[in-house]
Amino acid sequence: MKKLQQPQNYLNDPKAKLLKTSLLAGKIMMANGSEAYRVEDTMKRIVINGGEENCSCYVTATGIFVGLENQQRVMIDNVDQRVINLEKVVAVNELSRQFAEKKITLDVLYKKLIRIDQRVPTFPLWLEIIAAGIISAGAMYLFGGVLADLLITFIIGCIGFSISVLCKQWINLNYFDLFISSFVIGFLSICAVKYHLATKIDPIIIGSIMPFVPGVAITNSFRDILAGHLISGLARGTEALIVAATISAGIASVFNLIGGWL
Incomplete structure (x- = not known):
């Protein structure tokens, strides 16, 4: 009998992790007061700078979609809470620029985005x-x-x-x-x-x-x-x-x- 192939962890798949990272960046920006067109632009830049030229993004106030064209790879996430925290938006934009300039890797970008999402910088x-x-x-x-x-x-x-x-x-x-x-x-x-x-x-x-x-x-x-x-x-x-x-x-x-x- 042919041995069934075990499903691969999507975070070990470079293309899946690239989409996941782009989706996380977009969700952080949208949930913290960024404009939809700016969110789409940042998400596309992350995917393109990650080596995938053909990507599609669709952003609404409550949902985010990102996928690779001509491939069965689409990820979605919902934005259930929205506040105004432009410090997080600026932080995501800065990380996106560093990734575009090859100063950080995709793994580092993903880990830093998680920290930004979990951290709530506030004044006393x-x-x-x-x-x-x-x-x-x-x-x-x-x-x-x-x-x-x-x-x-x-x-x-x-x-x-x-x-x-x-x-x-x-x-x-x-x-x-x-x-x-x-x-x-x-x-x-x-x-x-x-x-x-x-x-x-x-x-x-x-x-x-x-x-x-x-x-x-x-x-x-x-x-x-x-x-x-x-x-x-x-x-x-x-x-x-x-x-x-x-x-x-x-x-x-x-x-x-x-x-x-x-």
């Missing part, structure tokens, strides 16, 4: 909270506020951001943290004006919600649409609209409940 929480307060105070003044309201806006912005972080840790529900944070910001703003701790409520609210506004997502949405990636562009745009609607719902809810208290 206290620094993020202070930064949110500074953004809130600066935006308040830009949108017609007065200097006397800088401190109270800084405090409200810090509290709103802290509430968002706590909600993400305690409740695993998308957008719920934005609703609660916006509600708290609206409530504190009303209280500040009611008790004469602040003068103009509208700039305070606008400034305090600025750390949550999906500016990068909206920008990437238009860039994807202009680049011809309509599905990814519309998906990102829809997600940005949901975020904006959630923030608006939180502010509207607090005004409907206690707005007459002013």
Whole structure:
């Protein structure tokens, strides 16, 4: 009898590992806020620099496909979580350039991509909270506020951001943290004006919600649409609209409940 051939580990197959590496790079970029056309370009460059000229990539906001033309080799992966972490995007681009310049091998590239995917580089929480307060105070003044309201806006912005972080840790529900944070910001703003701790409520609210506004997502949405990636562009745009609607719902809810208290 003819002995059955044992299946080969795909990571020991150079072509399969090349596709796997390209797929991992694309997933990291897409999950951390990169544009679809940039993801496709990086994936293709990795495959081409790995010695395979004929490759096809297809990227959406929730799924990535890569394959070799005229061969039965296609890999797919889903993107179930999306955040804005441009540091990871820059790191993947830098590794792609090093691979193109033959400074690192495919094995090294794959291992470093795994480390990038698992590592979550963040600033200390206290620094993020202070930064949110500074953004809130600066935006308040830009949108017609007065200097006397800088401190109270800084405090409200810090509290709103802290509430968002706590909600993400305690409740695993998308957008719920934005609703609660916006509600708290609206409530504190009303209280500040009611008790004469602040003068103009509208700039305070606008400034305090600025750390949550999906500016990068909206920008990437238009860039994807202009680049011809309509599905990814519309998906990102829809997600940005949901975020904006959630923030608006939180502010509207607090005004409907206690707005007459002013």
